[in-house]
Amino acid sequence: MSDATSVSPEITEVFRRVLQQPDLELNRTTTADDVSGWDSLSHIQIVVALEKAFGIRFSSSEITDLPDVGALCDLIEAKQSG
Amino acid sequence: MKPLDTFQELQEAASAISSSAPVERIRIVSEGSPQFLAKAIAWESMRRGFHFGPDAIHCEDVAGGLLGLLEAGERSEMKTVLVVPSVERLFERFLASPEEEREDFGQQVAGQWRRARAQLAARGMSFLWCNLAPYSDGLRGYLVGSGKASFSRQIGLIHQQLIEDAGAEVNLQVFDLASLCAEVGRGRTFDPRFWYQGRLAFALDFLPTLAFHLVASLLESRGAAPKVLVCDLDDTLWGGVLAEEGIEGIALGQEDSGSVYFQLHQWLKALRARGVLLALCSKNEESLVREAFRMHPACPLKWDDFAATRINWEPKSENIRSIAQELNLGLDAVVFIDDREFEREEVRRRCPEVIVPDLPEAPELRLGYLQRLGLFPQAVESETDRLRSAHFLREKTRQELQAEFEDYTDYLKSLEMKATVETLSPRNLERVLQLSHRSNQFNLLTHRYRREELHRKMEEADRSWLIVHLKDRIGDYGLIGVIEAGVDGEEARIENWFMSCRVLQRQVEVFMLNQLAGQLRSRGIIRLMGVYSPTSKNQLVRQLLPDLGFSPTGADGNWMLDLKEFRPQVTLISRLSHE
Numbered sequence: 001m002s003d004a005t006s007v008s009p010e011i012t013e014v015f016r017r018v019l020q021q022p023d024l025e026l027n028r029t030t031t032a033d034d035v036s037g038w039d040s041l042s043h044i045q046i047v048v049a050l051e052k053a054f055g056i057r058f059s060s061s062e063i064t065d066l067p068d069v070g071a072l073c074d075l076i077e078a079k080q081s082g
Numbered sequence: 083m084k085p086l087d088t089f090q091e092l093q094e095a096a097s098a099i100s101s102s103a104p105v106e107r108i109r110i111v112s113e114g115s116p117q118f119l120a121k122a123i124a125w126e127s128m129r130r131g132f133h134f135g136p137d138a139i140h141c142e143d144v145a146g147g148l149l150g151l152l153e154a155g156e157r158s159e160m161k162t163v164l165v166v167p168s169v170e171r172l173f174e175r176f177l178a179s180p181e182e183e184r185e186d187f188g189q190q191v192a193g194q195w196r197r198a199r200a201q202l203a204a205r206g207m208s209f210l211w212c213n214l215a216p217y218s219d220g221l222r223g224y225l226v227g228s229g230k231a232s233f234s235r236q237i238g239l240i241h242q243q244l245i246e247d248a249g250a251e252v253n254l255q256v257f258d259l260a261s262l263c264a265e266v267g268r269g270r271t272f273d274p275r276f277w278y279q280g281r282l283a284f285a286l287d288f289l290p291t292l293a294f295h296l297v298a299s300l301l302e303s304r305g306a307a308p309k310v311l312v313c314d315l316d317d318t319l320w321g322g323v324l325a326e327e328g329i330e331g332i333a334l335g336q337e338d339s340g341s342v343y344f345q346l347h348q349w350l351k352a353l354r355a356r357g358v359l360l361a362l363c364s365k366n367e368e369s370l371v372r373e374a375f376r377m378h379p380a381c382p383l384k385w386d387d388f389a390a391t392r393i394n395w396e397p398k399s400e401n402i403r404s405i406a407q408e409l410n411l412g413l414d415a416v417v418f419i420d421d422r423e424f425e426r427e428e429v430r431r432r433c434p435e436v437i438v439p440d441l442p443e444a445p446e447l448r449l450g451y452l453q454r455l456g457l458f459p460q461a462v463e464s465e466t467d468r469l470r471s472a473h474f475l476r477e478k479t480r481q482e483l484q485a486e487f488e489d490y491t492d493y494l495k496s497l498e499m500k501a502t503v504e505t506l507s508p509r510n511l512e513r514v515l516q517l518s519h520r521s522n523q524f525n526l527l528t529h530r531y532r533r534e535e536l537h538r539k540m541e542e543a544d545r546s547w548l549i550v551h552l553k554d555r556i557g558d559y560g561l562i563g564v565i566e567a568g569v570d571g572e573e574a575r576i577e578n579w580f581m582s583c584r585v586l587q588r589q590v591e592v593f594m595l596n597q598l599a600g601q602l603r604s605r606g607i608i609r610l611m612g613v614y615s616p617t618s619k620n621q622l623v624r625q626l627l628p629d630l631g632f633s634p635t636g637a638d639g640n641w642m643l644d645l646k647e648f649r650p651q652v653t654l655i656s657r658l659s660h661e
Contacts, residue, residue: 017090017094018090018093020093020097040280041117041118041280044118044276044280044282044286045089045090045118045286048088048089048090048286048287049088049090052088052090052287058275059275060274060275060278060279063275063279064279
């Protein structure tokens, strides 16, 4: 498992590019409410860009059940090792 | 210029462009959630130097959505409507309809669409209407089934109706989404996760490809489609190197490896018949190339099929510039195909406006590749279109003739120019529309018509049209000049004046003004007003009005011609009465 606070730079980079916010910082407890521009539409864009970047695919339910960035990091890690 | 691979790349490409083009509002009516599609279209249009500002609405069915616009009092300046039905949504409706009504489902849908268009047609709107992505309902395996109620059959009926309607309704163009989706494959065009969760009708990373072709189609009516295809010869139009293998040795014909090139020739011939010009640009010996086209037993394209030829050892970028100049086209109207990456790169670097497709290495893949690029959207068919290549051939003859005369006036006299004059009519409307989009240099106001606008103006009495056909002893130029004047009491105003660049320096503009003045005077009009509206391409006519005797009025660059005082200048063009 990742440590409690850090988010991998690859994931942060995807968020920065999609949201066009080069200085965006994320930590594991960040939620959509904390980031301006992270709405239901850009969420789809982020998901598709993450899938491309990590060569993985999320299911419908996985996409909707993501309480925070930490959950997203764990899911990506699980998919990559799986 | 080609479609980008991902939505993310398109977003980044567009954010790097600082567009100065004015925003043109367009309306999208979509059965899927349209936000991403709208963004993709806006971004893609910026990549092409335009700026569409889509205003998108999401509706349960597009006919209802269109009628909703009517009730909401649609803003009148949004003349272009992109309509995107969703095959998934239609299948939902199909299953929700009573079983006994499913036989008529396709007819009903097509009828609802037609009635909605008819209601909005009075607002001067034109529609780019997507047909339906392929869809297999799985109710009969892969047997289409003889049942009249099968969904496949109903889709087929809708498509058939749509194409027939497009033939009957001047303001309707159909976008072949079915073919594009079939080509790309459902796995890449549709993402069920986001259909169920967000009603997105298209996968995100399909949108750059879709927007690329939609924007090309939307721009077609603005005359922005490529007009000439410049072809290399060795290993492009035939297999092998002519200078080494000889005429018998090159691969071209109906059998074996030559059939790939033969079929490419056939396709290029069909493209030429559609009005796209062909040109040659090859590092070769011209005499040998001419002989090859003449002597080869199975060479569908002939030397004279090419409107311009450059067979020499100069850099291809320079040859392409000179071809564009000869044909009076901008570099952005040129597509260049060549099997060698070295040549493509040289042209891309030196002429970045030219469209240079990455022709596949394997010859058998090239035709399909070019077909899928959809580089030549051509909605308007007119007789002149098909005759255009022949015009360029005659122009070559005229240039040779001119070389025989020392004095330009003597040359003009020798041409024996004759003109006919007419008003706007259903017979010439398509050509007037087309010329208004193609004419750049001799275009005083650069107002590009829309088809429905011309249909409307044809009925208006407070308008005077001067539409000129020209011919000379070498051949017929066809319809080459248009003036539209609005009439208000004793005053008329030039609202549009454009001319084909093929007839520059023929005194046609003088002839046109003479005719217009006569026509207006007979209606009791005493003043003709005009203004020049500059663009990056119409410097040529900056001084047109003063040169023709107009005086400045001092207000906003307006010019005035006193028709009571006007004396026609003599030209070498004689007027024919109608044939």
